[in-house]
Amino acid sequence: MSGLRILVPVKRVIDYAVKPRVNRAQTSVETANVKHSMNPFDELSIEEAVRLREKKTTPVEEIVAFSAGPPKAQDILRTAMAMGADRGIHVVVEEKDSLEPLGVAKLLRKVVDEQKSNLVILGKQSIDDDAAQTGQMLAGLLNWPQATQASKVTIEDQTVTVVREVDGGVETLKAKLPMIITTDLRLNEPRYASLPNIMKAKKKKLDKKTLGDYGLDSEIRLKTVKVTEPPTRQAGVKVDDVDGMISKLKELGAL
Amino acid sequence: MFAAARTSVLRSARAQLRQTQSHAACARLASTLAVLEAKEGKLNIASLAAITAGTKLGGSITAFVAGSGGKSIAEEAGKAKGIEKVIYVDNAAYDRGLAENWAPLLVENIKKGGYTHVLTGHSAFGKNLMPRVAALLDVQQISDITAIESEDTFVRPIYAGNAIMTVQSSDTTKIITVRGTAFPAPETEGGSATVEEGTDPKAECPTEWISEDLAKSDRPDLGSASKVVSGGRGLKSKDDFDKLMPPLADALGAAIGASRAAVDSGFADNSLQVGQTGKNVAPQLYLCAGISGAIQHLAGMKDSKVIAAINKDPDAPIFQVADVGLVGDLFDKVPELTEKLKQ
Numbered sequence: 001m002s003g004l005r006i007l008v009p010v011k012r013v014i015d016y017a018v019k020p021r022v023n024r025a026q027t028s029v030e031t032a033n034v035k036h037s038m039n040p041f042d043e044l045s046i047e048e049a050v051r052l053r054e055k056k057t058t059p060v061e062e063i064v065a066f067s068a069g070p071p072k073a074q075d076i077l078r079t080a081m082a083m084g085a086d087r088g089i090h091v092v093v094e095e096k097d098s099l100e101p102l103g104v105a106k107l108l109r110k111v112v113d114e115q116k117s118n119l120v121i122l123g124k125q126s127i128d129d130d131a132a133q134t135g136q137m138l139a140g141l142l143n144w145p146q147a148t149q150a151s152k153v154t155i156e157d158q159t160v161t162v163v164r165e166v167d168g169g170v171e172t173l174k175a176k177l178p179m180i181i182t183t184d185l186r187l188n189e190p191r192y193a194s195l196p197n198i199m200k201a202k203k204k205k206l207d208k209k210t211l212g213d214y215g216l217d218s219e220i221r222l223k224t225v226k227v228t229e230p231p232t233r234q235a236g237v238k239v240d241d242v243d244g245m246i247s248k249l250k251e252l253g254a255l
Numbered sequence: 256m257f258a259a260a261r262t263s264v265l266r267s268a269r270a271q272l273r274q275t276q277s278h279a280a281c282a283r284l285a286s287t288l289a290v291l292e293a294k295e296g297k298l299n300i301a302s303l304a305a306i307t308a309g310t311k312l313g314g315s316i317t318a319f320v321a322g323s324g325g326k327s328i329a330e331e332a333g334k335a336k337g338i339e340k341v342i343y344v345d346n347a348a349y350d351r352g353l354a355e356n357w358a359p360l361l362v363e364n365i366k367k368g369g370y371t372h373v374l375t376g377h378s379a380f381g382k383n384l385m386p387r388v389a390a391l392l393d394v395q396q397i398s399d400i401t402a403i404e405s406e407d408t409f410v411r412p413i414y415a416g417n418a419i420m421t422v423q424s425s426d427t428t429k430i431i432t433v434r435g436t437a438f439p440a441p442e443t444e445g446g447s448a449t450v451e452e453g454t455d456p457k458a459e460c461p462t463e464w465i466s467e468d469l470a471k472s473d474r475p476d477l478g479s480a481s482k483v484v485s486g487g488r489g490l491k492s493k494d495d496f497d498k499l500m501p502p503l504a505d506a507l508g509a510a511i512g513a514s515r516a517a518v519d520s521g522f523a524d525n526s527l528q529v530g531q532t533g534k535n536v537a538p539q540l541y542l543c544a545g546i547s548g549a550i551q552h553l554a555g556m557k558d559s560k561v562i563a564a565i566n567k568d569p570d571a572p573i574f575q576v577a578d579v580g581l582v583g584d585l586f587d588k589v590p591e592l593t594e595k596l597k598q
Contacts, residue, residue, distance in 0.1 A: 019550060020414040029418050101386070102395040127531065129413055131398045136354065136386035145355055145462040148383045151525070161465070166379040167478070167534075168526050169469035171351075175462040185515070185532055186525055221395035225408060225421040233557065236578035238569075242591045245563060248579045254482075254540040254561035255507075255596075 003059035004155070004177075006049045007117035009066045009108060010042035010080050012073040013128040020128075026226045029128075031095070038076040041123025043083070043190040044183040048153060049121055050084035051188060058155045062086050064115055068093050068107055074206060081201035082193030088206040089115075097218040101129075105137035110214040112142060118178040119160075124149050135182035145175035151186035285314030285406055288342075288368060290361065290375035290384075291332055292352070296324035298331045301479050303440035305374040308433040310337045310441070311403040312372055317342060319453065321349035321360060326450065333448035336441045342368075342453040351464040352380045358387040359458035365392065367454055370428065371406070377432035377535075378478075389430040396430045397422060401437040415531040415554035435478055436537035436558060470524045472511075477527060480510035482540045485529055485556070488516035489545020489566065489585055496522040499544070499589045506596040512536065512556075514546045530555035544585040548573030565589065 014020055015035040023030045046065065053060035065080035067073040068091040077088035091107060093099060099107065112120060125132035139146035147153075147162035151170060154161045158177045163170050165184045193201070211217055239245045249255045289305035291298060298320070309316040318341045320328045325345035333341045342364060348356055361384070365373055373388070375381040377399040389396035401419075402410035408423045409431065477483065484504045490496045496517065504511045513523035515530055529536055531554040541559035546552060548564075548571055556562070557576055564577040565588050574580040581588060 014414070016551070020417045022418050029414055100395045102390065102393075105390055125532070127415060130411075130415065130531070131396070132382050133386035133389070133396055133398060136383065137390035137396075139354070140358060140387035140390035146383070146387065147462070148354075149379065165525055166467070169467060169524070170526075171467035172465040173353075173462050174465050185519075221426050222397065222422040222424055225423050227413075227418050227420050230412070230416055230419050230557075233562075233576045233578075235575065236562070236580060238574070238580045238582060240581075241583075242581070242588055242595055245565075245579055245581050245592065246595055249540065249561065249563060252561045252578060254563070 002118070003061040004052060004119050005061050005115065005117045006052070006063045007066060007108070007112060007115055007120045008042070008045045008049050008063060008080065008085060009104070009120070009122050009134070010046065010076055011039040011067065011123070011126045012036050012069050012076045013039045013126055016040055016127055022227050022229050026228055027224065028227050036072070038079055039123050039126045041125060041127075041183050041185070044185065044187050045121040045123055046080045046083045046085060047188045047190040048183060052153070052155060053084070058157060064089060064117070066108070066111055067091070068099055068104060070095050077206055078198075078201050079193060081204045082198040083191060087204050089209060090206060091209045091211060091214070093211060093218060099218055100220060100222060101131050101133035101137055102221065103216070103218060104134050105141055107211065107214055107216055108134070108138045109141045110216070112138075119181070121181045121183060124182040124184055135180050139180040142178070142180070144178050144180050146180040146182075147173050147175070148182040149184040150181050151184050153181060153187070285312040285371045286369070287312055287314060287316045287372040287374060288365060288370040289316055289318045289338070290373065290381070291318050291320050292376065292378065292380050293320050293322050293328045296322070296328060298328050300440055300443060301435050301476065302376045302378065303335055303443070304376050304433055304435040304438040306335055306337050307438040307441050308374050308400070308403060308431075309372070312406060314371070315339045317368060317370070318448065319361070319364060321346065321357070321453075323347040323350055329450045333450055334446050335443050336446045338446055338448040340449050340451055342451050344453045344455045346455055346457070348457070348460065352384065353460050353462050353464060354384045354387045355462050356458045356460040357384050358391055359456050361388045362391045363454045363456045365428065372429045372431065374431050374433055376435050378435070381432045385430055385432050392428055392430065394426045394428055394430045395424070396432070397424060398432050399434050400431055401434050412554075415550055416557065417550065434535060436535055470526050474504060475508070475510045477510040477512055477529070477534050477536060480536070481538050482507050482509035483512050483529070483536050483538045483542070483559070484509045485512035485514065485541065485543040485546060486517055486522065487514035487543065487546030488520060490517060490522055493522045495586070499585070503542075503589055503593045503596075506593050507540070507542070509540070509542070514549075514552050543573065544589050546573055547571045548576065
């Protein structure tokens, strides 16, 4: 019986609590001097990988954190390692060449082969592009089973049971390793990295690579025509009591 | 140096190739495959949004259904206005919407039909399946579109709806998921599409479906309800949520939603969550109580026609988007509102 070799891709995104602003040229969202952090769903992926190791139902041989992004993405790889990943791989991709989900999936396929991973845990979506595609694309390229929007993962021997969030409730799926899982918010509560662990993470191995090392380039299929602010809503009225609310709603045709 | 020159030559050659391809795509008429959802032999009406989106592209629309009783589902779907043809595959293997066998099934039928666009709803089904299909076809999917500008140009929200991005696709086949609230379902009567059996590659499915646990409710479906009442952390407990929200929902004939805080605290089921990572709703009336209005929640409801909010904090961000705001204790105001609405 072989153990789990888990790959956890993480993405550096604008912090979830920051309200993004569209730049003047309407070409993108302003990212300079804006607080960035690990995509919240990716924190859940790391946490789940570490919990699988702690549960010991199937031995975890290794947890590798991976990111493709600008030089600063190494900060979130250090965070991942402080949370419990054993080492990191950073494919340095400048912001102007940033990859689309299909490009990331193609890159991850190569990394999975190279690292001999048998379980990839990804976030269900990144909170910047909101695409929700990479995990499924990777599963397709590898022809592996997939369980998206996982809220509970159990692994016994080589069998993975996943409870996933679907419209109207949950469903349970079962498959054999190797497998792709994407995480939903309900899956776990990510731990905070302690100071000693942050110090230890600085000594963990972090490999720097380029797209060229994997024989890929940043081919872009979707051209951004423009990025605009969403229409703003007109400020409404405050009413004094319930009667006021009912009559205002009637006036607006909502009742 | 030489390597760099070579890459750039390659790149420009490829760019040119892509341009000619996209011209060619413009020249031929759009032909759309709308992938519909069905469950236990019944069509999911909300999934017909893919047809509405298809009509905005011009050209022909073919619908696709699969599962046991595929033919009768196809006949039901064929009555929807706007479709020329429905392709069905009758095989119980597709009943659970598993991506592992659905993806090869769609790829076969897409290749056979030579469609320029493949559309489906941005639902749990569409989100799970379409990226896998896109990868198999080597296409960069476009998720959760809210508008169609042209045959190759689409509009979609990013950053939890805090920015709106317009993208132009250079792929020859466009794989797209559509936001249901942006494309209301067409009339489900009066159409007369022909029904035809599709190709079934009978791909093996390595994933086994074990069980499901769906919240049962007689109330309207959250995603498509015309009225939604929604509760947040301010409701304090599950008991209070269950005591206050269902009667208000019943008085209005509304669906019930919840904020992430309410779901995380166990007041409401996860499937009721409205927001960036939950459901997107755009009802005629969104009435919320005890919800502060975090970015992630607003992402899921700010396209509602009329927003009404009850909150005891006059500075809560929800009041910046609410058409009607009432500052007050929801434990007094919600029961009073429920009583007065019943009259």
